[in-house]
Amino acid sequence: MIVGQQKDFDEIKKMISGYSRLLVLGCQTCVAISFAGGMREVEILASMIRMDRKMAGQDVEIVEEAILRQCDFEFLDSVKDLVADCDVVLSLACGVGVQAMAERYPDKVILPGINTTFMGLTEEMGIWSERCAGCGDCVLDRTGGLCPIARCSKGLLNGPCGGSVNGKCEISPDVDCVWQLIIDRLKALNQLEKLEEIFPIKDWSVSGHGGTRKIIREDLTA
Amino acid sequence: MIMKSGSNLEKILSSGQFSVTAECGPPKGTSAKVIQRKGELLKSHCDALNVTDNQTAIVRLSSLSGSVILKQVDVEPVMQMVVRDRNRLAIQSDILGAVALGIRNVLCLSGDHQKFGNHPTAKGVYDIDSMQLLQTLKHMRDEKKFLSGDDISGEVPLFLGAAANPFADPFEFRVTRLAKKIKAGADFIQTQAIFDAPKFIRWMDMVRDRGLDQKVHILAGVIPVKSVGMARYMRNNVSGLSVPEKLIDRMADAKDAKEEGVKICLEIIEQIKEIKGIHGVHIMAVAWEDIVPGIVEKAGLMPRPVVSDQAGI
Numbered sequence: 350m351i352v353g354q355q356k357d358f359d360e361i362k363k364m365i366s367g368y369s370r371l372l373v374l375g376c377q378t379c380v381a382i383s384f385a386g387g388m389r390e391v392e393i394l395a396s397m398i399r400m401d402r403k404m405a406g407q408d409v410e411i412v413e414e415a416i417l418r419q420c421d422f423e424f425l426d427s428v429k430d431l432v433a434d435c436d437v438v439l440s441l442a443c444g445v446g447v448q449a450m451a452e453r454y455p456d457k458v459i460l461p462g463i464n465t466t467f468m469g470l471t472e473e474m475g476i477w478s479e480r481c482a483g484c485g486d487c488v489l490d491r492t493g494g495l496c497p498i499a500r501c502s503k504g505l506l507n508g509p510c511g512g513s514v515n516g517k518c519e520i521s522p523d524v525d526c527v528w529q530l531i532i533d534r535l536k537a538l539n540q541l542e543k544l545e546e547i548f549p550i551k552d553w554s555v556s557g558h559g560g561t562r563k564i565i566r567e568d569l570t571a
Numbered sequence: 572m573i574m575k576s577g578s579n580l581e582k583i584l585s586s587g588q589f590s591v592t593a594e595c596g597p598p599k600g601t602s603a604k605v606i607q608r609k610g611e612l613l614k615s616h617c618d619a620l621n622v623t624d625n626q627t628a629i630v631r632l633s634s635l636s637g638s639v640i641l642k643q644v645d646v647e648p649v650m651q652m653v654v655r656d657r658n659r660l661a662i663q664s665d666i667l668g669a670v671a672l673g674i675r676n677v678l679c680l681s682g683d684h685q686k687f688g689n690h691p692t693a694k695g696v697y698d699i700d701s702m703q704l705l706q707t708l709k710h711m712r713d714e715k716k717f718l719s720g721d722d723i724s725g726e727v728p729l730f731l732g733a734a735a736n737p738f739a740d741p742f743e744f745r746v747t748r749l750a751k752k753i754k755a756g757a758d759f760i761q762t763q764a765i766f767d768a769p770k771f772i773r774w775m776d777m778v779r780d781r782g783l784d785q786k787v788h789i790l791a792g793v794i795p796v797k798s799v800g801m802a803r804y805m806r807n808n809v810s811g812l813s814v815p816e817k818l819i820d821r822m823a824d825a826k827d828a829k830e831e832g833v834k835i836c837l838e839i840i841e842q843i844k845e846i847k848g849i850h851g852v853h854i855m856a857v858a859w860e861d862i863v864p865g866i867v868e869k870a871g872l873m874p875r876p877v878v879s880d881q882a883g884i
């Protein structure tokens with residue numbers, strides 16, 4: 350899933366200053382699971398904005414709503430009237446959702462309330478970590494199901510570098526060295542010989558360095 | 572004998588002589604004199620000097636320029652190159668320039684993560700890794716082609732170096748990684764600094780078991796330690812460096828810490844000289860270059876061999 354993190358309140362305050370009718374719009378999918386942009390976060394953020402405006406002696410009208418998926422045009426029409434009635438939409442969706450809203454409502458200012466952080470998973474309650482970099486050419490078959498591109502600090506394909514100590518990365522004792530994990534796992538699977546081969550230079554053109562990515566499936570297009 | 576680069580270092584190593592290299596860190600500024608002075612100081616005691624490439628991710632005068640400045644004072648450089656700061660276009664372009672300017676030795680490295688340096692918010696490049704950097708330069712030299720397959724005009728005579736760290740984890744895989752670097756194109760290896768000689772000896776046993784010492788010249792790294800503070804700092808802050816407690820105690824108890832540091836360094840050199848498959852020593856006297864000539868002399872490594880000027884290519 351996509352993991353997000355709410356922006357600092359001060360940054361949000363600055364973004365919405367001058368607007369008095371707000372729609373705070375959450376997304377009930379990925380970012381709700383990472384407690385960044387679901388209905389609960391919409392309600393809390395709306396209360397904070399109301400309180401802040403009250404203390405500043407400023408009027409504000411806030412509508413709170415969340416839709417199933419802001420990244421899907423299909424779901425965006427349901428908030429048409431709410432969007433029409435506000436000056437600005439503060440979206441708590443990921444960057445995809447914010448842009449879908451901006452595309453669907455070209456006359457409306459759509460602001461991001463969260464930072465879209467990574468594609469990852471919930472390790473345990475309150476802890477999320479990155480798993481995939483969306484590089485467009487999956488290598489997990491060769492690396493024991495652990496991604497060196499997303500999880501090695503240097504994205505090395507022929508790791509580990511000389512900074513791997515006691516299973517930890519040189520950048521921090523809190524960061525696992527994914528190459529240690531890859532070696533441990535391949536050893537357990539009796540596939541360590543996979544690492545005798547040099548991993549060839551990667552084609553980054555499919556990872557976004559070849560320009561914005563788009564998939565067209567002619568068998569599915571009308 | 573057919574030489575790959577004709578460099579002094581290659582000639583010494585391929586003639587079976589024990590080599591001595593040291594390190595020359597470029598300044599955080601524009602003074603060529605800093606490099607020239609280090610070059611003059613070390614030239615009669617070393618076969619080549621490594622010029623570091625934004626070491627510890629701190630911006631300094633570039634390794635390519637530093638290498639050229641060394642050449643101007645008749646010192647042979649080993650140009651270090653990290654993949655942290657440049658993509659495959661910049662790498663190949665810098666290599667062409669380096670060869671054109673007479674640089675013959677290149678050490679291929681990943682580079683310390685940018686988080687450690689003075690620009691921790693920088694975007695790391697890592698288009699290719701250090702293994703693939705070796706492959707790239709070998710391809711340029713042997714095939715006279717760019718990665719794209721396009722022809723390179725002119726020769727690319729290079730002696731290719733790589734790093735090996737026997738003290739990083741996982742220990743057993745470190746030998747596999749060395750084998751991969753040799754397969755990728757490494758002609759010589761400079762190891763991480765050795766303080767824990769018994770562990771290094773165990774690693775070299777594994778290296779010889781795989782016959783790797785026959786395929787590459789291994790130069791053992793050493794660091795003369797100036798003070799107990801430095802020893803502690805390295806133990807606590809430099810990942811992949813093993814500094815035994817006994818060494819720290821010796822430094823702490825010493826009347827003259829510098830003298831003790833040199834003594835320890837000489838003891839380590841004495842031990843590694845005896846190891847079969849070690850073809851040289853690489854002295855990394857960070858911010859203490861003045862001590863290198865004395866160490867080389869006391870280690871019985873003088874005079875340095877003189878090889879013919881005639882390039883073997």
